[in-house]
Amino acid sequence: SQQGEEDPQALSIQEGENATMNCSYKTSINNLQWYRQNSGRGLVHLILIRSNEREKHSGRLRVTLDTSKKSSSLLITASRAADTASYFCATDPSGTYKYIFGTGTRLKVLA
């Protein structure tokens, strides 16, 4: 079963615009992670935010976490065509080390 759900399912933007995708999850967590997947490849870790953190930055990525709403958002600023990929959130319910992924947002950045 999927722990999280991403919203929107698909997003199409122009190069240079910002892309925002959201993730909702169901149970208490130790941390939430975002991964990226290019078509037909494995997933690549982007960023991790702990349950006691509210916001984190890494380059053009900004992640927020609201544990009261059990939700997170990933913002990609100044998007590039190379950012075209699927993005997934993953959570570790109650520190079980059983990482559960959401359904993903498919981002398309048009040049």
Add this chain to the structure above:
Amino acid sequence: DTGVSQNPRHKITKRGQNVTFRCDPISEHNRLYWYRQTLGQGPEFLTYFQNEAQLEKSRLLSDRFSAERPKGSFSTLEIQRTEQGDSAMYLCALLSTGQSAEKLFFGSGTQLSVL
């Protein structure tokens, strides 16, 4: 290079046949995971190992599925009597628990097609 090698990359089999996939970590990692992913969906957790011990199995892992990690290094996932519904990408991942905290490193996966 994520440090995780999966073989084969693609596998086509007929319904009812058995298939085995292999995951080879390049370096030592205690925790090794298997996921299944179908088109347009996120990876679904199947099972994970801490060293050679299989700690948890998803209810998705029917009795036709078996995973092993005999020496705590490489792992195999076997599917017996394959069904068309088993067609999916099977992903292996290692958990890194270094200074950068927990993160999963994924292999490129084995794409299974059951005809």
